[in-house]
Amino acid sequence: MVTISLTIIFDAPYYKGVFEVRRNNLYSVAEINLGTSEPKLPLIHQLILDNWAKIDFFTKKSESRKEKVKINPKRLQRLARKETKRGVGTIAQMALKEQMSERKKEKKSKNSPYNELMKKKIFSIKQEKKKNKHNGH
Incomplete structure (x- = not known):
């Protein structure tokens, strides 16, 4: 199972995107610079389509995780909202x-x-x- 997440943060004066990829027991992270203006969804979509192969991921083994159980959609929304408020996870920061x-x-x-x-x-x-x-002399 592969999970990919993109977190966009404003690290003055630039917007940065942090990609986090989890594959089985591998954790990969990459950071890209999105520029000084707030990135729009079409720009992000195009960036992913055109440059996914060029993104330099840093990979390390992660601890084994439990099998995921089906999560209630409302709980999933709450978790997603909580993640957006929290920002980039410490695992990603340490890996970067x-x-x-x-x-x-x-x-x-x-x-x-x-x-x-x-x-x-x-x-x-x-x-x-x-x-x-x-x-x-």
């Missing part, structure tokens, strides 16, 4: 933080050799300047 920290580590490890090379290059240029400065 974890994704951001992993990306940061990847970027740092990717750029580390380049940064080291640049430091050595700058150091050698400074040493050369020092030697040229004391050339006649």
Whole structure:
């Protein structure tokens, strides 16, 4: 069973959409920027249709959940209203933080050799300047 939810939040000055996908015992979350103006339903619909494959989801295993029992429609409406007031769940926030920290580590490890090379290059240029400065003495 797959459940997908989209929560739109205003994180000044941008509107952001948080996709949460639950598949069996996997939990995936992605955040997209929707712009500065309030997104309309056709824009969101078109975004999902055109860019669903391009959305970068962060996936992690979630704890096993109980089988869902058929819920009364009125209770479902109350739960949906409650979810909209609450905003993005803490699970989504923690997963997005974890994704951001992993990306940061990847970027740092990717750029580390380049940064080291640049430091050595700058150091050698400074040493050369020092030697040229004391050339006649």
